[in-house]
Amino acid sequence: MKFYQPTTLKQALKVLANEDDARCLAGGATLVAMMNANLLAPSALVSLSAVKGLAGITRRKNGSVxxxxxxxxxAVADTAALDGGQRLVRExxxxxxxxxxxxxxxIGGSxxxxxxxxxxxxxxxxxNATVTIExxxxxxxxxxxxxxxxYxxxxxEPGDIVVAVSIPAGVAGAGSAYEKFARVQGDFATVSAGVVLALEKGVCRHARIAVGGCAATPIRVAAAEAKLVGSRLQDSAVAAAGVLLAAACDPIDDFRGSSEYRLMILPTILARAVSKARVRAETVS
Ligand SMILES: Cc1cc2nc3c(=O)[nH]c(=O)nc-3n(C[C@H](O)[C@H](O)[C@H](O)COP(=O)(O)OP(=O)(O)OC[C@H]3O[C@@H](n4cnc5c(N)ncnc54)[C@H](O)[C@@H]3O)c2cc1C
Known part of the structure; x- marks a missing residue:
């Protein structure tokens, strides 16, 4: 196996373009574990750790980060740059x-x-983040x-590198929360929920929700968000949103929980995230 340590993005992209079956090496937390377990055997590793300009957090004038x-x-957990509707990312x-x-x-490796x-x-x-790829x-x-x-x-695609992730400023006055249920502290999520809310005089005027751990990709359901918009976020509205989200999910059975268990706890995890996001939106609105 070849090992490359480019110092510019251009060099890294060139190596990836010329090597079949090369992999980027970022933190190595997952990649090295998979190689140790013989699940992957790339022909070449392209370390991104010395590539200039790939690390750092920038808040722009328009509020995007x-x-x-x-x-x-x-570094993401510690940043003060992510605020309001962006806060759930650092959470x-x-x-x-x-x-x-x-x-x-x-973040790129994850x-x-x-x-x-x-x-x-x-x-x-x-x-509502955007991923920049080169x-x-x-x-x-x-x-x-x-x-x-x-999954x-x-x-x-082959030859691509994730360069950055951008999080828009989003809706003015929004509050957000990320809630995770895991078997033990430090484990991956059994079920997770992200919520961004904006309120006006106690009435929800904007809602964006995604749930994780319940399908191959994060799940969003427009009808579930619509259940919250126009409501006062009373328990019945949040529960109705949870039912719609659960109906769109297709969780696997694994050691973190059965499919049935995940669907059962999803509405509770969502309700916790809504409750936190609501308090945060109330303090900014
Ligand atoms: C014990 C343990 C507990 C963990 N717990 C959690 C958890 O609770 N929640 C959670 O979300 N994660 C968890 N993780 C995963 C962790 O967050 C890793 O950071 C993540 O999986 C991979 O990030 P990395 O930078 O180490 O990437 P690597 O392991 O270096 O790479 C992962 C994959 O991404 C590719 N890659 C890396 N960077 C780029 C890039 N810029 N462009 C294109 N491809 C790229 C690599 O080629 C590889 O295929 C855990 C991992 C471990 C080992």
Whole structure:
């Protein structure tokens, strides 16, 4: 196996274009574990750790926040740049694994691996984030919702590198929350929910919801969001949204919980996220 350590994005893209079956190496938290378990044997590894300009968090004048692909989870968890409707992204980062993993893993690595039980996918879909991707020929942007295409599958094609993730400022006065249910602290999500809400005199005027761990990709249901908009977020409205989301989910049975169990707890996890996001929206509106 060949090992490359480029210092520019251009060099990294060139290696990926010329090597069959090469893989980017970001934090290595997942990739190295998979190689150790003989689940993957790439012909070449392209380390992104020395590539200039891939790490860091930038808040722009329009309120959007761009997170470089090589930014570690802990840096996202610690940033003050993500606020209001963006806050759930740092909340999700803070709940990833344990300190060693948060200091090792990167946002680019996490979303490229696209584990349905991971925390960023749900949070980024909820926050209406955009993923910036480059290859040796072009650069493109994809909505997070369209980036995650299946179980451990994304819109990435051979030769692509995730360069950054951008989170728009979103709706003024919004509050957001990410809620995760895991068997033990530090585990992947059994079920997770992200919520962005904006209120006017106690009435919900904007709602965006995604749930994770309940299908191959994060699930959004427009009708569930519509149940909240115009309501006072009373228990019955939130429960109705939970029922619609559960109907659209197709969870697997695994060691984190049966499909039935996941569907049973989903409305409760959603209700917790709505309750937190509501309090936050009330304090800004
Ligand atoms: C013990 C443990 C607990 C964990 N707990 C959680 C958890 O609770 N929640 C959670 O969400 N995650 C969890 N994770 C996963 C962790 O968040 C990893 O950060 C993530 O899975 C991979 O990130 P990485 O930077 O280490 O990527 P790597 O392992 O280096 O790479 C992962 C994959 O992405 C590709 N890749 C990496 N960067 C790019 C890029 N910029 N462009 C294109 N492809 C790229 C690689 O080629 C590889 O296929 C856990 C992992 C471990 C080992």
């Amino acid at each position: 761009t997170i470089g692909a090589m930014t570690r989870h802990q 999700a980062a803070a709940l990833i694994g344990h300190p060693a993993i948060r200091n090792m893993g990167t 979303i490229s691996h696209a584990d349905p039980a991971a925390d960023y996918p749900t949070a980024l879909v909820t926050a 290859n040796s020929r072009a650069k493109r942007e994809i909505d997070a919702q369209n980036f995650f295409t299946g 451990l599958e994304t819109a990435l």
